[in-house]
Amino acid sequence: MDTAFPEKLPPGTIIGSWQVVSGAGRGAYGAVYRAVLEGQEAAGWVALKVALRSREERFEREAEVLSRILHPGVPRLLARGEWTGGRWRVPHPYLVMEWVEGLPLYQWAWECSPSSRQVLWLLAQLCRALQAIHAAQCLHRDVKGANVLVGANGKASLVDFGSGTYPEAPPLTEAPLAPGTRPYRSPQALRHAAAHAWDGARYQAGPEDDVYALGVTAYRMVTGVYPSQEEDPAVGQGTRQEAQPVRQPPHLRVRWIIPELSALIERMLAESPSERGSARELADALEAAAARAGPEADCSLETSAGFRPVVAVVPEPLGWRTPLRAGLIGAVLACLVIGLSTQRVSEHSWPTPPEAEQPDAGTVGLADASVPPEALAAAARAEDAPLPEELVALEMPKQPFAGQKRPPCKPHRETEIRGGCWAALLNAQSPCEDDGYEWAGKCFLPVKARPRPDTSNYP
Structure with missing residues (x-):
């Protein structure tokens, strides 16, 4: 057992057969670490993802999704298990996955300022990954720039399947929409959430939602901004907001983008799901466009200006x-901030982070065995409280x-x-x-x- 917090594991921590090397990031449900197989450091790094709370059922579902997919653009699942630790020394599930070296997509675009041809090939890789995911009857449900890593050789990988699902997966939330990132949600998902804010009817996402999210990702990568939606109802309200400005095609925002790339991005963002095409159809079209494009496709898009x-x-x-x-x-302003903070805490029942607690001198160093039973019960209830949707x-x-x-x-x-x-x-x-x-x-x-x-x- 270990008393270290799952979100702050120090280097050298042993989890199963794996040894933590350094931190690599944190999401809403888990912390990711760079790790190695104990005693076999030369074998290379792996990604070790540890749940932030015990009994995290999303890890079970993420492991099942990854185990069904075999594609070079998706990290392979290597191992899974439970680590007993944290303040209350309870089991926390963990996953061990193939380490993916690369930059987050938008950062890569900012640094490299790619050409239309490079963007076409990169999007084709991501469509092939989605094709494999959808062929396995799975969905990613959180396609976005932060979940795409681009290696030094231009290889693109789709990571973080914490919101992934498959047909027989049991629902884990009572909200109409699964956890995700609002700007990447399809118009159908937003309209459903607005219409069912009170009855909680769940939205049945499909492959077309992943395709739309990839379109948002592509649009932002080449223009630096999110695409506008003509109709974007407020989630949680039954009224329709004022119409947003009509989305401008990428070629009206970016000088050097070729028409074929602009048209394919617009196709992914089509209002009708049937007009977007499948991941396979889009991959074929993207690869064909990259192969037949002329020298104008090699001009830099100057995407760094958008960021x-x-x-x-x-x-x-x-x-x-x-x-x-x-x-x-x-x-x-201080009064407003205090008022808003109080309201947000009451809305989300967000537990105080352990490292933020300020115990008095009389409680420092007390053993966990001296904690009253009612405190343990309160901690368990806090652990089961829903986490905020977007903590990345x-x-x-x-x-x-x-x-x-x-x-x-x-x-x-x-x-x-x-x-x-x-x-x-x-x-x-x-x-x-x-x-x-x-x-x-x-x-x-x-x-x-x-x-x-x-x-x-x-x-």
Whole structure:
């Protein structure tokens, strides 16, 4: 047994036959670690995913989904088991999967600024992975940029099957929609959730929902923004919101994109599920378009411009009235934040993280055996409480990315973190979006270094 928390396992921790090397990320239901087979470090790394709470049934379903799929674009399931640990020394399921080396999709697009041909081949790989998933009668249900890793050789992999399912899988939530990420949900899913907010009737997702989510991913990869939906009803409300602006095709937003790629992305985003086509049909079309495209398909799409962050600017004080005004505004905002925080805690029944607890001096060092039975029962109830739907953040890298700006960073506009310059996202707090990096409770994006001027024309 181990008293370490599943989300903070130190290097060297042994789980089954595997030894933790370092942390690799955390999601809503599990923490992922880089690990090796104990005593066989030369055999290479594996991805060790440990459930954040005991009796996590999603791990059972994720293991079943992975065991049914055999495709190079999907990590293989290597082992599974239970690790007894945590504050209450209870069993936590874990999965061991093939390690996938690569960058998250949007970060890869930001760094590499790919061409239309490269995007076509990459999307074709992801469609082939979806084809294998759907052929196994499974669904991913959370296709998005954060769940796509791109290797140095351009190999794309679809990861994180925590929301995956198969026909005979028992439902695990009472909400109309399975856990996922709202901007990637199909119009049919959003309309169903709005219509059944009160009766809880479950939406039956299909392969066409995965295809639509891939279309959203592709659109954002090449344009830097999410596609607008003409009808986007508020989930949980029975009223329809005002119509959103009609989505612009990618070729109206991106200068160098070829028409074939723009048309195929629009096809994935079609309102009618039947018009989107199957993953296999799309893979065939993407591969054919990449093969027959001319030299214009090799021009960079300059996708990095779409991910340029909005930085927070701190204005200089204008006089004695400015601090006073700022203090009054700060007090009002603090009251609003406290009120909203209290409301959110009561809505989600979110248990206090163990590391955030502040015990008094009299309780430090007490054995778990001295915990009263009613406290153990309360902890078990908290463990069973539903987790928030979207709790995903990218771990801050230990060194700057290639092409990232290095210090000196611009005062008041950029923050130096681990040797690189980062821009804070306005109005964004942890957990960050799938392309934001978390640091000290805030969300950041890397600042891209400006290219050095060409000195070949100078004497």
